[in-house]
Amino acid sequence: MASSQRQTEGTAGAPFVSIRSLDKFYGSFKALADINLDVARGEFVSFLGPSGCGKTTLLRAIAGLDRQSSGSIAIGGRDVSQAPPSERDFGIVFQSYALFPNLTIAENIGYGLVNRRRPRDEITARVQELLAMVGLPGQAGKYPAQLSGGQQQRVALARALATSPGLLLLDEPLSALDAQVRIRLREEIREVQKRLGVTTFMVTHDQEEALSMADRIVVMNHGVIEQIGTPEEIYRAPSTPFVADFIGRINLLPGVLREAGRVEVAERVFSCPASSDLAPGSKIEVGIRPEAIRVRGVSGNEANAVRVRIHDLEFLGAFCRALLAVEARPDLHLVADFSANLMRDLALAEGMVIPVELPVEALRLFPARSAA
Amino acid sequence: MNESFARPLVRESTIANALVATLIVTLILMIGWPLWALLSKSLQDGTGAFIGLANFRTYFSTPSMVAALVNSLWVAALTTTIVVPLAFVYAYALTRSRMPGKGLFTALALLPIFAPSLLSAISLIYLFGNQGFLKELLLGHSIYGPIGIVFAESCYCFPHAVMIIATGLRLADGRLYEVAEALGTRPSRVFFTITLPGVRYAAISAAFVVFTLVITDFGIPKVIGGQFSVLATDAYKQIVGQQNFEMGAVVGLVLLVPAILAFFVDRHIQKRQVALLSARAVPYEPKPAPGRDLALTLFCLAIASVLVAMLGMAIWASFIRYWPYNLSLTLANYEFENFEPGAWGPYLTSLKMAGLVAVLGTALIFTGAYLVEKTKVAAPLRGIAHFLAMLPMAVPGLVLGLGYVFFINTKGSPFGVLYGTLAVLVINTVAHFYTVGHITATTALKQIDPEFEAVSSSLKVPFWVTFRRVTMPISMPAILDIAVYMFVNAMTTISAVIFLYGPATKLASISVIHMDESGATAPAAAMATCIVLTAIAAKLIHLVMDKLVFERLQAWRRR
Numbered sequence: 013m014a015s016s017q018r019q020t021e022g023t024a025g026a027p028f029v030s031i032r033s034l035d036k037f038y039g040s041f042k043a044l045a046d047i048n049l050d051v052a053r054g055e056f057v058s059f060l061g062p063s064g065c066g067k068t069t070l071l072r073a074i075a076g077l078d079r080q081s082s083g084s085i086a087i088g089g090r091d092v093s094q095a096p097p098s099e100r101d102f103g104i105v106f107q108s109y110a111l112f113p114n115l116t117i118a119e120n121i122g123y124g125l126v127n128r129r130r131p132r133d134e135i136t137a138r139v140q141e142l143l144a145m146v147g148l149p150g151q152a153g154k155y156p157a158q159l160s161g162g163q164q165q166r167v168a169l170a171r172a173l174a175t176s177p178g179l180l181l182l183d184e185p186l187s188a189l190d191a192q193v194r195i196r197l198r199e200e201i202r203e204v205q206k207r208l209g210v211t212t213f214m215v216t217h218d219q220e221e222a223l224s225m226a227d228r229i230v231v232m233n234h235g236v237i238e239q240i241g242t243p244e245e246i247y248r249a250p251s252t253p254f255v256a257d258f259i260g261r262i263n264l265l266p267g268v269l270r271e272a273g274r275v276e277v278a279e280r281v282f283s284c285p286a287s288s289d290l291a292p293g294s295k296i297e298v299g300i301r302p303e304a305i306r307v308r309g310v311s312g313n314e315a316n317a318v319r320v321r322i323h324d325l326e327f328l329g330a331f332c333r334a335l336l337a338v339e340a341r342p343d344l345h346l347v348a349d350f351s352a353n354l355m356r357d358l359a360l361a362e363g364m365v366i367p368v369e370l371p372v373e374a375l376r377l378f379p380a381r382s383a384a
Numbered sequence: 385m386n387e388s389f390a391r392p393l394v395r396e397s398t399i400a401n402a403l404v405a406t407l408i409v410t411l412i413l414m415i416g417w418p419l420w421a422l423l424s425k426s427l428q429d430g431t432g433a434f435i436g437l438a439n440f441r442t443y444f445s446t447p448s449m450v451a452a453l454v455n456s457l458w459v460a461a462l463t464t465t466i467v468v469p470l471a472f473v474y475a476y477a478l479t480r481s482r483m484p485g486k487g488l489f490t491a492l493a494l495l496p497i498f499a500p501s502l503l504s505a506i507s508l509i510y511l512f513g514n515q516g517f518l519k520e521l522l523l524g525h526s527i528y529g530p531i532g533i534v535f536a537e538s539c540y541c542f543p544h545a546v547m548i549i550a551t552g553l554r555l556a557d558g559r560l561y562e563v564a565e566a567l568g569t570r571p572s573r574v575f576f577t578i579t580l581p582g583v584r585y586a587a588i589s590a591a592f593v594v595f596t597l598v599i600t601d602f603g604i605p606k607v608i609g610g611q612f613s614v615l616a617t618d619a620y621k622q623i624v625g626q627q628n629f630e631m632g633a634v635v636g637l638v639l640l641v642p643a644i645l646a647f648f649v650d651r652h653i654q655k656r657q658v659a660l661l662s663a664r665a666v667p668y669e670p671k672p673a674p675g676r677d678l679a680l681t682l683f684c685l686a687i688a689s690v691l692v693a694m695l696g697m698a699i700w701a702s703f704i705r706y707w708p709y710n711l712s713l714t715l716a717n718y719e720f721e722n723f724e725p726g727a728w729g730p731y732l733t734s735l736k737m738a739g740l741v742a743v744l745g746t747a748l749i750f751t752g753a754y755l756v757e758k759t760k761v762a763a764p765l766r767g768i769a770h771f772l773a774m775l776p777m778a779v780p781g782l783v784l785g786l787g788y789v790f791f792i793n794t795k796g797s798p799f800g801v802l803y804g805t806l807a808v809l810v811i812n813t814v815a816h817f818y819t820v821g822h823i824t825a826t827t828a829l830k831q832i833d834p835e836f837e838a839v840s841s842s843l844k845v846p847f848w849v850t851f852r853r854v855t856m857p858i859s860m861p862a863i864l865d866i867a868v869y870m871f872v873n874a875m876t877t878i879s880a881v882i883f884l885y886g887p888a889t890k891l892a893s894i895s896v897i898h899m900d901e902s903g904a905t906a907p908a909a910a911m912a913t914c915i916v917l918t919a920i921a922a923k924l925i926h927l928v929m930d931k932l933v934f935e936r937l938q939a940w941r942r943r
Contacts, residue, residue, distance in 0.1 A: 075838070075842065076841075077838050077841075095391070096395060096396065096397055096841065097838065097841035097842055098392075098396060098841045098842075098844045098846070099391055099392075100842075102842055103842055103843070104838065104839060104842045106833075106835045106838070106839070108833055108835060110833045110835035110836055110838070110839050112836065112853070112854045113858060113940055113941075114854060114857045114858050114940045115853070115854065115940075123839075123840075123843055123845060124842075124843025124844060124845060127843070127844060127845045127846075127849065128844075155939070155940035156940075157940060157941065171839070171843070172842070174843075175843060175844070177842075181842075
């Protein structure tokens with residue numbers, strides 16, 4: 013890979029991309045509200061959220077394709093807030109591939125090079141290099157329609173990287189592909205990105221994609237950033253009920269914080285992690301992930317043990333998703349994941365009443381959502 | 385590589401905005417200003433002083449003028465009631481039956497499009513005129529007058545109505561019919577509850593189009609109208625005969641009313657029509673029904689025969705020595721130097737004009753549609769340009785031609801030099817047929833991935849390079865469609881150019897009118913034949929090119 017990939021502006025440690033107080037309105041609809049984000053050079057950042065959350069709007073604002081209403085964007089230390097796309101430094105890949113159908117694969121990849129008046133040999137060599145990089149050697153003379161979806165998306169990636177941009181933008185790059193191709197391409201994109209060290213933003217609504225590819229995830233909802241963190245942080249320590257529920261599944265139970273480490277749910281007091289920023293007496297939501305609910309070796313005498321009736325079992329292959337009703341309060345439901353092993357060992361079946369434990373360290377406390 | 389991110393001398397967006405602004409100015413000069421000239425002329429007296437609505441008062445209190453208006457209205461209404469049902473059955477046969485030879489029947493239905501409107505009038509004169517061999521069928525009535533006009537207009541409008549209704553019928557969701565059948569619905573009930581409601585909008589739209597076409601057509605009433613005066617011939621009489629420009633302008637504005645009405649009804653209807661068909665709909669496949677198919681085939685055969693006869697009669701007559709006494713064949717009628725001061729000149733002028741319209745018009749229309757559709761120009765500019773591009777649809781050719789007369793003839797107009805030049809004929813014809821080309825181009829452009837421009841700008845390739853390297857090659861079939869449409873219409877048009885030609889720029893279609901006026905009907909038919917054959921040849925060349933050349937050039941379309 014050409015060493016010209018790396019550019020030298022900006023001091024070490026300063027963020028490569030810096031977004032400040034970004035707002036975007038469509039009429040009176042606020043698509044983005046006060047977005048602040050710093051991204052280091054070489055980072056892979058994923059914008060994750062449900063459709064309409066503003067993630068694509070944010071990506072297009074960074075690209076300059078849809079200008080923000082207010083706020084600033086700096087790339088490589090240069091303020092590009094008012095610059096058109098052609099004066100920013102990025103390559104972009106769309107869900108639709110957006111390959112030029114009347115040009116060959118080689119012409120597509122070399123599209124941005126030709127315009128820079130490079131010698132023909134240099135362009136040919138560079139195109140070959142890129143084709144090899146995305147695993148499509150020998151396909152240079154074909155037209156896009158002759159390639160599969162996955163191959164076309166590889167070409168789109170090569171085209172976006174051809175001019176060695178400082179920033180790579182991926183707009184739902186895998187959404188149009190079959191499940192298997194998607195998983196393979198996921199790894200390939202990540203590998204190429206790591207090898208080139210190109211700072212990358214990827215928009216996705218697929219949490220698995222974001223968790224497996226990104227260095228950091230920006231979870232968005234209703235035009236605001238809910239949380240920024242590594243995949244692990246986001247999953248283990250979601251900062252809002254929305255994040256907890258959007259990334260993986262979580263049971264949320266309404267309760268009241270009695271004192272530090274004690275929470276009351278359904279007329280019962282449970283132990284919980286001591287929370288610093290919630291005042292005793294405040295209404296809260298207690299969260300626990302389905303796979304964190306313990307069944308094996310629970311005697312029923314543990315502090316956070318609950319007797320539940322197995323209301324429904326949904327077979328999902330390697331595990332079963334169980335709907336549990338608290339025996340003392342049958343209107344209160346919990347979702348738990350039971351592994352196939354567990355199912356067999358304990359001979360679990362619908363209608364059984366069993367003790368389960370909600371481990372203290374697995375409980376997450378959130379302030380109750382005001383509107384809800 | 386850093387220099388490539390620097391701000392260039394002139395930004396792309398600036399260039400795009402400047403180009404769209406240029407487009408808007410061009411369209412205002414071509415379309416907006418002439419219409420304004422017409423409107424203001426109608427409010428002036430002979431000296432150019434403003435007199436408000438006095439001209440309109442004069443118009444509506446002059447019995448002969450009101451008579452022409454009433455004539456126009458009922459002739460158009462009658463033609464519409466004849467054409468729409470016939471076109472419906474024809475279109476139904478094309479889309480909802482297993483009739484054999486659908487391709488041929490489609491082609492035959494479209495035949496009148498390739499002829500000037502007055503061709504069918506000439507044929508009628510040969511068939512039912514004073515020397516026509518079917519004259520007795522009229523039971524003593526004269527073909528010169530409303531009978532001839534309605535008959536000829538029906539042929540002339542038929543293809544337009546069939547195309548609109550067939551499009552509506554094609555939009556059917558096959559699933560609805562499967563559900564109806566599964567529920568055991570009677571065929572007649574299916575027809576009245578599914579088929580008819582589905583095509584209702586298209587039928588209304590067709591009715592308005594036919595009505596407008598008839599009321600604004602000039603060629604047919606000119607040739608076969610006799611003493612029966614209608615709006616279009618009235619306008620011509622006021623302007624060319626009596627030099628009464630103000631009254632001509634009033635007639636022009638009266639003509640504009642039904643056209644504008646039709647335009648808005650059509651737009652309203654199209655919005656509804658789109659909503660009828662979801663993306664998940666399944667195309668309707670007609671089931672075999674021999675009785676229905678036979679009946680529809682016979683019907684289509686009858687209609688198609690009439691259309692062919694309307695075309696063929698004039699063509700045949702153009703080769704006959706002396707109708708109806710000496711039916712031996714001759715080329716004498718094609719020796720135009722004996723009948724027409726310009727000899728073959730008008731035909732060559734028409735060719736030149738149509739060629740220029742096809743090339744320049746298509747270039748302007750497609751580039752304009754691209755700028756409006758694909759570049760990131762300010763929204764108000766885009767809106768204005770789109771409105772101006774859609775405007776000619778609502779303006780009959782005759783009205784646009786009148787507007788041009790006033791626009792150019794105003795005292796001190798900088799465009800006075802254009803009068804009678806080929807340039808003004810080309811400009812006027814491009815303006816006249818602008819909208820259909822614009823819609824074709826816009827439709828084609830909308831089908832192209834909207835992210836191409838985004839990808840290009842990320843690669844720092846300016847939009848005009850992508851336009852040349854990608855958009856234009858991909859859109860080549862649509863561009864050719866537009867070019868052929870422009871060429872055919874430029875060859876056959878009469879209504880707008882009749883006011884604008886000069887001694888050196890007489891067109892073939894106008895020559896037809898002149899020769900017919902001077903009693904040289906056979907040479908008029910001969911000239912009309914030349915126009916038809918040229919138009920059909922252009923279409924055939926288009927089809928052949930599409931098949932042979934583009935299959936090779938567009939290898940990328942194959943999988």
